Amino acid sequence: MKEESLTIPQIYAKGKENMKKAGVDWVYPPGRKLGPSVKANRKYLDSLFFEPKFFDPVDVDTSLTIFGVKLKTPVFCAAITRQPYMSDTSLAEIATGIASTGSMIMLGIGGSADLQSAIDTGAPVVKIVKPYRNTELVYEKVRDAEQRGCIAVGMDIDHFYGLLKGDRVEMAGVFSPQRTEELKQLISQTKLPFIIKGVLSISDAEKAVQLGASAIIVSNHGSGSFDFSVPSMVVLPKIADSVGNKLTVLVDTGFETGNDVFKGLAFSAKAVGFATPLILAWAADGAKGAELLINEATAELRRTMAGAGCPNLSTIKRSIIIQVP
Numbered sequence: 036m037k038e039e040s041l042t043i044p045q046i047y048a049k050g051k052e053n054m055k056k057a058g059v060d061w062v063y064p065p066g067r068k069l070g071p072s073v074k075a076n077r078k079y080l081d082s083l084f085f086e087p088k089f090f091d092p093v094d095v096d097t098s099l100t101i102f103g104v105k106l107k108t109p110v111f112c113a114a115i116t117r118q119p120y121m122s123d124t125s126l127a128e129i130a131t132g133i134a135s136t137g138s139m140i141m142l143g144i145g146g147s148a149d150l151q152s153a154i155d156t157g158a159p160v161v162k163i164v165k166p167y168r169n170t171e172l173v174y175e176k177v178r179d180a181e182q183r184g185c186i187a188v189g190m191d192i193d194h195f196y197g198l199l200k201g202d203r204v205e206m207a208g209v210f211s212p213q214r215t216e217e218l219k220q221l222i223s224q225t226k227l228p229f230i231i232k233g234v235l236s237i238s239d240a241e242k243a244v245q246l247g248a249s250a251i252i253v254s255n256h257g258s259g260s261f262d263f264s265v266p267s268m269v270v271l272p273k274i275a276d277s278v279g280n281k282l283t284v285l286v287d288t289g290f291e292t293g294n295d296v297f298k299g300l301a302f303s304a305k306a307v308g309f310a311t312p313l314i315l316a317w318a319a320d321g322a323k324g325a326e327l328l329i330n331e332a333t334a335e336l337r338r339t340m341a342g343a344g345c346p347n348l349s350t351i352k353r354s355i356i357i358q359v360p
């Protein structure tokens with residue numbers, strides 16, 4: 036008899052168990068548990084339901100094109116980076132899983148070796164550069180991403196004050212707030228689509244448009260940035276409305292299932308990022324775990340799309356969603 040594959044909750048449970056066995060009780064950032072914005076996002080996502088249309092079932096297509104690349108699923112790997120509990124092959128293992136699902140992966144802070152090992156798997160790779168105080172370093176990282184064949188590049192503007200480690204802020208001197216004039220120049224000088232990650236206000240979204248960015252990621256950076264920044268899913272619709280189709284809107288923070296992805300898309304995101312879930316899936320079963328999670332989440336999305344009468348991603352509209360307080 037064929038062995039049944041793990042379900043999404045089983046993937047997470049196995050990942051947590053394996054991490055616990057390895058003596059690790061956090062995923063990201065180092066030494067931190069779930070922050071208030073992540074918990075609030077979870078609660079909000081769980082309050083959203085969809086209106087079914089069960090008659091006359093539709094065939095469902097989950098494919099899309101982002102940054103000129105055709106993807107089979109709108110579930111992507113949000114920016115990740117090597118953590119102390121990972122080895123120097125771990126990111127490539129996750130990228131291998133991503134490559135076989137026809138999705139894309141974003142990598143954050145880290146060197147060229149990690150970037151190259153992900154690119155070598157054949158997965159479409161996006162590089163998210165830190166908001167370094169040293170502008171030369173920002174240009175160096177962007178050029179490195181261009182030369183190695185990334186499909187896009189970006190910056191997590193919300194990390195301007197440093198990195199959270201436990202309750203402390205570290206590396207505050209290494210990063211700095213970015214001025215729009217400087218970013219505009221950087222964006223005009225790269226041939227790659229540029230993404231601004233960490234947008235949570237209409238004001239920043241409109242500035243991203245003015246800067247010439249190709250995309251924004253509405254994101255709380257998980258529990259890795261400000262504890263009480265407004266949850267990404269709560270601000271997503273108004274941010275999406277404010278920018279219209281002037282740029283691509285992506286979202287992350289707290290998404291765990293295909294149904295969560297459906298809700299993110301209904302609130303006008305083009306695609307939805309998983310970071311912590313993919314780390315757990317990798318901890319559960321390496322590259323296969325990452326592949327299984329994306330495939331299971333996409334299968335759940337497909338089923339809900341069929342149940343809601345949505346033949347493709349662009350037909351998942353806000354009007355399908357009903358909030359049950």
Ligand SMILES: Cc1cc2nc3c(=O)[nH]c(=O)nc-3n(C[C@H](O)[C@H](O)[C@H](O)COP(=O)(O)O)c2cc1C
Pocket residue numbers: 062063073113114115116117118142143144163191232254255256257258259287288289290308309310311312314
């Ligand atoms: C292991 C790990 C490493 C991360 N490293 C980065 C990084 O270097 N740059 C960045 O912009 N975001 C980084 N993030 C944040 C994610 O991109 C994402 O914004 C956040 O985790 C929320 O998504 P999640 O709830 O699915 O984890 C990291 C997340 C994880 C789990």
